[in-house]
Amino acid sequence: MLLLGIDIGTSSIKVSVVDAQSQQTVAAAQYPDQETAITSTQPGWAEQSPEMWWEHAQKAIAKANASGSYAPKDISAIGIAYQMHGLVVVDKEQQVLRDSIIWCDSRAVEIGNKAFDAIGHERSLSHLLNSPGNFTASKLAWVKENEPETYSRIYKVMLPGDFIAMKLTGEITTSPSALSEGVFWDFKQDALSEDVLQYFKFEKTLIPEIKPVFSEHGRLKPELAERLGLQAGIPVTYKSGDQPNNALSLNVLKPGEVAATAGTSGVIYGVSDQLVYDPQSRVNTFAHVNHATSEKRVGVLLCINGTGIMNSWAKHNIGSGLDYAAMNAAAQQVKIGSDGLRILPFGNGAERMLNNKIVGAHFHNIDLNLHTQAHIFRAVQEGIVFAFRYGLDIMRENGMNPQVIRAGQANLFLSPLFAQAFVDATNVPVELYQNDGSVGAALGAGIGATVFASPEEAFLHFRPVKLIEPQATAAYEPIYQEWKALLMDQLNKK
Numbered sequence: 014m015l016l017l018g019i020d021i022g023t024s025s026i027k028v029s030v031v032d033a034q035s036q037q038t039v040a041a042a043q044y045p046d047q048e049t050a051i052t053s054t055q056p057g058w059a060e061q062s063p064e065m066w067w068e069h070a071q072k073a074i075a076k077a078n079a080s081g082s083y084a085p086k087d088i089s090a091i092g093i094a095y096q097m098h099g100l101v102v103v104d105k106e107q108q109v110l111r112d113s114i115i116w117c118d119s120r121a122v123e124i125g126n127k128a129f130d131a132i133g134h135e136r137s138l139s140h141l142l143n144s145p146g147n148f149t150a151s152k153l154a155w156v157k158e159n160e161p162e163t164y165s166r167i168y169k170v171m172l173p174g175d176f177i178a179m180k181l182t183g184e185i186t187t188s189p190s191a192l193s194e195g196v197f198w199d200f201k202q203d204a205l206s207e208d209v210l211q212y213f214k215f216e217k218t219l220i221p222e223i224k225p226v227f228s229e230h231g232r233l234k235p236e237l238a239e240r241l242g243l244q245a246g247i248p249v250t251y252k253s254g255d256q257p258n259n260a261l262s263l264n265v266l267k268p269g270e271v272a273a274t275a276g277t278s279g280v281i282y283g284v285s286d287q288l289v290y291d292p293q294s295r296v297n298t299f300a301h302v303n304h305a306t307s308e309k310r311v312g313v314l315l316c317i318n319g320t321g322i323m324n325s326w327a328k329h330n331i332g333s334g335l336d337y338a339a340m341n342a343a344a345q346q347v348k349i350g351s352d353g354l355r356i357l358p359f360g361n362g363a364e365r366m367l368n369n370k371i372v373g374a375h376f377h378n379i380d381l382n383l384h385t386q387a388h389i390f391r392a393v394q395e396g397i398v399f400a401f402r403y404g405l406d407i408m409r410e411n412g413m414n415p416q417v418i419r420a421g422q423a424n425l426f427l428s429p430l431f432a433q434a435f436v437d438a439t440n441v442p443v444e445l446y447q448n449d450g451s452v453g454a455a456l457g458a459g460i461g462a463t464v465f466a467s468p469e470e471a472f473l474h475f476r477p478v479k480l481i482e483p484q485a486t487a488a489y490e491p492i493y494q495e496w497k498a499l500l501m502d503q504l505n506k507k
Contacts (some may be wrong), residue, residue, distance in 0.1 A: 014464060015039065015088045017243075018455030019070055020255065021095040021173050023061070023115065023277045024048040026069040028077050029451035030088065033464045036474045038452055039083045042076035044069045048325065052112065057119035057362055057371060060112040063101050066173065067180045071241065078242050085242040091181065091233070092251035092458030094258035094450045095174030097194050100152040105168045107179060111160070114152045115173075117278070117318045119363040119371060121151035124158070126369075129294075132208045140199045141206060142290040142298035142311070146369060149195030154213045170219045174252040182231025182249055185221040192223065193300040194254050200288050203306050226253055226302045227461035250461030255450055256280050257302045257312050262453025263419040263446055264472040266303055266310070271415035273443070275425035275435075278361070279320030279397065281405055283313045283413040295366045295407050302457065303468065313413055315404040316365055320397045321424055323358035323374060327393045331386060341428040344391035349434075349485060350492045351388050353378045355499055356396035366404045370507045377499050397425065398434045399496045405439050415441050421448045422478060437485045438493055444477040 014033040020026065025048065030040045049069070052060045078085045098116040103109055114120070125145035129137055137144050145151050149172065157164040171179065172191045179185050192198040192205065197220065199206040210217060224230060230249040238245035253261065260272040260282050271283040286309050290298050301310040324337075332340055359367065360374030376392075405415075422445040425431045436443050456471045458464075465471045 015083055016455040016458045016464070017074070017088045017091045018451040018453065018458060019073070019091065019093050019177065020450035020454055021066050021070065021093065021177055022255070022450070023051065023096050026066065026073045027449065027451040028070070028073045029449070029455050030077055030083055031452055031455035033459050036456065036471065040077045040080045041451065042073050042080070044073040044076055051115070051117070059115050059118040059362065061115055063109050063113050063173065063176050067177060070177060074241050086244045088243055089247055090458040090462035090464065091247060091249045092454035092456070092461065093174045093177050093249065094253055094255050094454040095172065095177065097172070097254035097256060098148050099173045100149050100156070101171040101173055101176040102156065102163070102167045103169055103171070103176070103179070104166050107183070107185075110163050110166055111156070113173060114155070117362045118152065119147055121147040121155045122363050122369050124154050125151035128154070128209070128212055131212055136208065138290045138292065138294065140201050140208065141196050142193075142200055142288060143196050144294040145196050145209065146294065146365065147363065150197050150209050150213065153215065157213070167219060169221050171221060172254070174254070175221060178230050178249045178252055181233055181237065183234055184231030186224045186230045187221045188224055188226045188252060190226050190253060190257060190300040190302060190304060192220070198300065200300075227251055227457070229461070248462060251454060251457035253302050253454070253457060254299070256282050256314055256316070257299065258450055258453045258457065259421070260284065260312060261302050261457055262448045262450060263421065264475050265419060266301070266468055268310070271413070271418050273401075273418045273420045275320050275397070275420070275431070277321045277325075279317040279401055281315040281401065281408060281418070283408065283415060285311050285313055285413070287311075289313060289411060291407065291411050293368060295368060296404070296411065297365065313408060313411065315408055317400045317404055318361040318364055319358040319374060320400065322361045323397060324393055324425060326360070327389060331389055333386070337427070340390045341430055343387040344394060345430050347387050347391040349488050351392035351395060352383055353380070354384050354388050354392040355496050356392045357500055357503060358393065358396045358400055366407055367504060370504060372500075372503050372507065375499070375503060391430065394425070394428060394431045395434055395492070396496065398431065398438045399493050401435060402438045402493055403497060403500070405441075417442045417444055419444045419446060421446055423449050432481050433484065434489065436481045436483050437489045440483050440486045442483065443481045445479040445481065446475070447478050
């Protein structure tokens with residue numbers, strides 16, 4: 014029995030076909046090969062076309078099918094992972110009304126701040142486990158305020174994964190996990206937040222039918238099945254934001270377990286059985302994929318917008334045609350600390366862990382007679398690692414003290430330099446796994462379709478490919494403290 018996982022990322026769409034019995038990937042594909050652009054017509058704005066995601070998803074599925082390594086009609090269930098916090102709005106004909114305002118867009122920060130004050134800080138944090146910030150609800154409020162004609166035509170509001178499921182099935186559903194990442198969910202009431210709906214004056218009918226993450230969210234339309242070469246009527250049985258899904262893909266389901274990822278953005282995600290929240294809302298708490306009223310499972314999420322995108326910027330603007338492997342090799346020739354060069358990587362919008370301030374990316378201490386292209390490559394990776402350390406210390410303040418962190422051997426964790434520096438700067442060992450979000454989505458589909466008797470059964474063959482332990486913690490600590498002082502100086506200017 015085969016399972017199809019679709020991962021709607023910011024830079025590309027990835028799909029994997031997984032054999033349920035062995036939990037092995039039989040085919041994988043990505044589309045497009047180059048990184049997808051983000052539209053930014055004003056500073057702090059970030060949008061992408063949902064229809065572009067859908068076009069790319071179909072091409073990625075066709076590319077996987079063309080591998081010839083499986084029979085497409087043997088696929089029995091579909092799971093979807095997606096970039097979190099995006100706003101997708103459609104009319105009654107299921108036509109997209111505007112481009113999606115995506116996760117790293119900062120335009121709604123002040124709208125969220127006003128809502129936080131109006132609802133009340135203690136009430137927001139204890140019920141929503143977050144401040145409204147610039148999450149999906151605040152983005153919808155921005156549309157209502159600035160594009161009233163568009164708002165008046167909205168039939169349903171969705172997260173990106175809800176949209177892809179709609180295109181596959183014609184059905185529009187969502188989940189408590191999705192609603193919590195949009196800051197529409199009241200954890201104390203286990204229901205839509207009346208506080209948020211009433212403050213923003215949102216009609217409750219804008220919210221799709223609410224179903225558990227692991228459940229049937231519709232069945233593949235016959236005409237689409239024919240086009241994709243799949244069996245008509247197979248169910249979509251799983252939808253999750255990329256970070257809860259990344260945790261699932263790493264078998265991070267129990268309290269105290271922690272996952273990390275370092276793609277366009279960087280994330281540390283830990284599971285708790287308590288309704289915890291950060292008093293300053295610098296880290297966020299959302300319903301995990303296995304959260305239920307009877308057994309609370311929430312994900313405490315640190316998200317750093319400026320991580321992989323900073324490395325990508327260095328590649329395209331300083332790399333002179335080098336690929337990432339060549340950049341990593343050059344960076345490894347430079348000693349720890351990059352000979353004094355320090356980089357703050359926060360050039361991708363407002364940073365939640367920095368109290369939603371837009372700090373920007375900064376280069377410090379450049380010596381024109383000393384520093385080379387290779388120094389910049391290393392300083393970029395070290396700056397990203399230090400951002401992770403800064404955020405992890407916030408999580409530690411909130412009771413999350415990981416003994417080991419699980420990560421997929423992908424994106425920045427493909428760099429041996431980055432992976433070892435991450436471990437040394439945080440002083441936490443990392444287990445690397447050969448897994449990714451699309452594989453997690455496929456396994457989630459199997460759980461949702463009850464192909465597996467339990468989530469644990471989906472990971473019977475799950476083994477790390479590498480364990481990385483601290484080696485140079487003492488060397489990195491003073492460098493981190495110097496980097497942190499530079500960050501504090503920039504924050505004090507805001």
